[in-house]
Amino acid sequence: xFDSLSSRLQTIFDRLGGRGRLTEDNIQEALRExxxxxxxxxxxxxxxxxxxxxxxxxxxxxxxxxSLTPGQQVVKVVHDExxxxxxxxxxxxxxxxxxxxxxxLVGLQGSGKTxxxxxxxxxxxxxxxxxxxxxxxxxxxxxxxxxxxxGAQLDVPVVGAAGxxxxxxxxxxxxxxxxxxxxxLILDTAGRLHIDEAMLDEVRAIKRELAPHxxxxxxxxxxxxxxxxxxxxxxxxxxxxxxxxxxxxxxxRGGAALSVRHVTGRPIAFVGVGEKAEALEPxxxxxxxxxxxxxxxVLSLVEKAQQSVDQEKAQELVRKLREDAFTLEDFRDxxxxxxxxxxxxxxxxxxxxxxxxRGAPAELEGEQxxxxxxxxxxxxxxxxxxxxxxxxxxxxxxxxxxGSGTTVQDVNRLLKQxxxxxxxxxxxxxxxxxxxxxxxxxxxxxxxxxxx
Amino acid sequence: MKFFSGLRDKLREGLRRSQEYLGGSLxxxxxxxxxxxxALWEELEELLIAADLGAPLAVDFVxxxxxxxxxxxxxxxxxxxxxxxxxxxxxxxxxxxxLVLDARPSVVxMLGVNGSGKTxxxxxxxxxxxxxxxxxxxxxxxxxxxxxxxxxxxxxxxxxxxxxxxxxxxxxxxxxxxALKAATARxxxxLIVDTAGRLHTKSNLMxxxxKLRRVIERQVxxxxxxxxxxxxxxxxxxxxxxxxxxxxxxxxxxxxxxKLDGTAKGGIAVRIVRELRLPVKLVGVGEKIDDLQPxxxxxxxxxxxxxx
Numbered sequence: 108x109f110d111s112l113s114s115r116l117q118t119i120f121d122r123l124g125g126r127g128r129l130t131e132d133n134i135q136e137a138l139r140e141x142x143x144x145x146x147x148x149x150x151x152x153x154x155x156x157x158x159x160x161x162x163x164x165x166x167x168x169x170x171x172x173x174s175l176t177p178g179q180q181v182v183k184v185v186h187d188e189x190x191x192x193x194x195x196x197x198x199x200x201x202x203x204x205x206x207x208x209x210x211x212l213v214g215l216q217g218s219g220k221t222x223x224x225x226x227x228x229x230x231x232x233x234x235x236x237x238x239x240x241x242x243x244x245x246x247x248x249x250x251x252x253x254x255x256x257x258g259a260q261l262d263v264p265v266v267g268a269a270g271x272x273x274x275x276x277x278x279x280x281x282x283x284x285x286x287x288x289x290x291x292l293i294l295d296t297a298g299r300l301h302i303d304e305a306m307l308d309e310v311r312a313i314k315r316e317l318a319p320h321x322x323x324x325x326x327x328x329x330x331x332x333x334x335x336x337x338x339x340x341x342x343x344x345x346x347x348x349x350x351x352x353x354x355x356x357x358x359x360r361g362g363a364a365l366s367v368r369h370v371t372g373r374p375i376a377f378v379g380v381g382e383k384a385e386a387l388e389p390x391x392x393x394x395x396x397x398x399x400x401x402x403x404x405v406l407s408l409v410e411k412a413q414q415s416v417d418q419e420k421a422q423e424l425v426r427k428l429r430e431d432a433f434t435l436e437d438f439r440d441x442x443x444x445x446x447x448x449x450x451x452x453x454x455x456x457x458x459x460x461x462x463x464x465r466g467a468p469a470e471l472e473g474e475q476x477x478x479x480x481x482x483x484x485x486x487x488x489x490x491x492x493x494x495x496x497x498x499x500x501x502x503x504x505x506x507x508x509x510g511s512g513t514t515v516q517d518v519n520r521l522l523k524q525x526x527x528x529x530x531x532x533x534x535x536x537x538x539x540x541x542x543x544x545x546x547x548x549x550x551x552x553x554x555x556x557x558x559x
Numbered sequence: 560m561k562f563f564s565g566l567r568d569k570l571r572e573g574l575r576r577s578q579e580y581l582g583g584s585l586x587x588x589x590x591x592x593x594x595x596x597x598a599l600w601e602e603l604e605e606l607l608i609a610a611d612l613g614a615p616l617a618v619d620f621v622x623x624x625x626x627x628x629x630x631x632x633x634x635x636x637x638x639x640x641x642x643x644x645x646x647x648x649x650x651x652x653x654x655x656x657x658l659v660l661d662a663r664p665s666v667v668x669m670l671g672v673n674g675s676g677k678t679x680x681x682x683x684x685x686x687x688x689x690x691x692x693x694x695x696x697x698x699x700x701x702x703x704x705x706x707x708x709x710x711x712x713x714x715x716x717x718x719x720x721x722x723x724x725x726x727x728x729x730x731x732x733x734x735x736x737x738a739l740k741a742a743t744a745r746x747x748x749x750l751i752v753d754t755a756g757r758l759h760t761k762s763n764l765m766x767x768x769x770k771l772r773r774v775i776e777r778q779v780x781x782x783x784x785x786x787x788x789x790x791x792x793x794x795x796x797x798x799x800x801x802x803x804x805x806x807x808x809x810x811x812x813x814x815x816x817x818k819l820d821g822t823a824k825g826g827i828a829v830r831i832v833r834e835l836r837l838p839v840k841l842v843g844v845g846e847k848i849d850d851l852q853p854x855x856x857x858x859x860x861x862x863x864x865x866x867x
Contacts, residue, residue: 111784136626146608146614147614147796149795149796149797150798151609152608156605193583215818215821216676217673217674217675217791217816219673219674247710248709248713248714249707249709249712249715250706250710252705252706252710253705253706253707253709253710254705255706256706256727260705294598301822302821302822327674327793327794329672329794329801330793330794331611331793331794331823331826331827332608332610332611332795333793334795336822337822354672354673354758356758356760357758357797358760358797358799358800359795359797359800362795363795372760380773382673382703387847423597433769445589473728
């Protein structure tokens with residue numbers, strides 16, 4: 108989409124010929140393309156309208172003579188403006204002066220409150236704090252059991268029993284937190300419609316009594332135009348301090364982030380990127396901006412690699428990507444690292460070309476279980492074969508298969524996947540080349556700039 | 560299906576808020592005395608996009624409207640309203656197909672992304688079929704999410720329907736295998752399979768679902784008779800990618816549109832019907848057990864764009 112948006116913009120500007128400045132006229136058509144891209148990303152149409160005006164003001168009069176690629180220059184203006192509107196990164200949930208710090212989660216049914224509550228608990232526990240959870244969803248069948256199960260997995264206490272009111276559960280949880288010196292206290296409330304006054308009263312009552320320091324609105328990243336209405340209503344009725352954007356591990360473009368941010372003025376604190384408890388990340392506006400524009404999320408990928416592997420290996424990965432020098436031994440390393448990073452398709456989803464590549468990793472995915480076999484196969488090769496797999500002919504394949512206790516089919520599969528990964532890396536490299544050019548324009552945030 | 564009643568009223572009630580929104584704004588945009596100019600087209604386009612109908616549909620309809628104006632068949636803004644109603648009906652009606660559960664046992668596979676409302680929909684459908692005198696069994700094949708099995712069991716007790724289950728974390732295919740055996744042995748009319756929520760981009764989870772489908776196919780010829788993707792009305796354009804991917808991987812017979820009692824219009828469903836030729840089969844219009852209704856294209860159009 109980045110490719111298609113910027114190349115579509117480029118086509119428009121190519122037609123304009125060699126005019127030196129972006130004028131009101133020649134930018135009109137370009138902004139129509141931007142508008143469609145944003146709408147397709149589910150940014151609310153009212154927000155799009157305001158946004159396009161801002162971009163128009165910024166873009167008109169800009170000098171394009173120095174750039175041969177006004178299309179990309181407009182994308183840069185759009186991107187920067189998106190980043191600014193999405194707000195600062197690294198919003199922290201400050202600890203209260205008098206513990207426990209109380210964090211309350213609210214949102215529509217199915218937005219991901221319970222899962223987010225558990226993820227937040229893990230997040231705080233990893234910071235050395237001692238969180239406690241309150242299961243205040245007394246409506247959805249087994250919602251309490253769900254939180255209790257998740258709490259047990261994380262070794263975090265969960266307060267709440269059947270037959271109690273949500274308010275009573277929250278009170279009991281606060282008392283227990285105070286008595287045991289646990290903080291923060293995370294309140295998981297029931298999902299409710301933003302137009303259900305009775306249910307809003309309930310959450311207001313909890314808010315009055317518990318006085319949470321942070322009220323977090325949980326919003327599904329796949330939400331469409333209605334995100335504005337939901338966020339606005341929750342903000343007015345309950346008052347929210349920050350937003351948790353969930354299910355960002357899919358391929359939704361996450362335009363709801365911009366809508367919610369615009370209408371509430373509240374920052375997005377966290378992003379949910381998977382079903383497991385550790386799949387919670389801080390919000391990075393530049394990355395989400397890239398994603399809304401369909402430019403992928405390469406920085407997140409690099410960061411994920413750093414987290415799962417280590418700094419040195421991540422740099423090694425970047426270097427290998429750049430140099431396209433990558434042997435079967437590296438392949439074995441990569442497979443191990445990739446497995447630590449998470450499902451391959453999730454990683455692919457973060458890449459601009461992710462959709463295109465998705466076929467290949469699907470096959471890789473199924474083979475991850477075969478890692479032991481792959482180890483054996485690669486170990487049975489000569490050093491020369493590992494460096495230059497082209498030499499592996501039929502008889503070598505048979506020898507390798509015998510040596511590793513596998514079949515020739517296994518060897519073939521390994522070689523095929525190695526070839527696929529190389530191809531993917533070439534595509535990545537090509538992408539980086541294009542982005543390099545952009546870098547000269549002053550640098551686009553959200554791209555894999557060499558780190559360190 | 561006859562066991563659902565008062566559909567049109569229910570649907571209209573459920574969509575009332577959407578209607579207030581879209582209907583009310585349409586009154587302003589398409590006020591009869593208004594000149595048909597660029598500003599009108601733009602506002603109309605935005606209104607349709609605001610209902611999550613998607614930019615392609617909005618652009619298509621605006622182009623259609625412009626043509627009619629050029630041909631002189633539309634001269635007043637008010638005439639665009641019936642034109643739009645027809646446009647929507649033409650998109651929805653040809654694909655309008657009810658749930659078909661004639662085989663015995665009929666197997667319904669319920670699937671979708673996380674949090675769309677699968678478990679609740681399973682329970683509501685079980686209750687509706689039971690009211691109609693059918694013998695229903697539920698299969699708790701979401702063995703992944705914490706307490707998903709307990710959730711379905713709680714529903715099973717509430718609507719008095721047997722739930723076939725295994726321990727959390729067990730193989731969903733094994734649960735389905737057991738449930739199919741139970742359904743056949745007990746002469747059940749319908750088996751409803753509740754699956755774990757999964758994002759359509761996770762290929763390993765999609766493979767798991769395809770395997771589930773194969774298990775069902777092998778054991779009951781012709782099954783699953785319905786493979787329904789549950790989609791919640793607030794979903795934006797990503798709903799289209801969901802439907803397309805699930806359809807390619809599993810083969811869908813239709814869509815269940817849930818949570819229509821909020822303010823979202825569920826317009827993405829129209830895009831799914833129009834571009835993928837997949838019918839919407841059921842709609843969830845509230846939290847009560849009988850708030851699941853068969854979809855009716857005409858009622859949906861009426862509710863979304865009421866006659867002036």
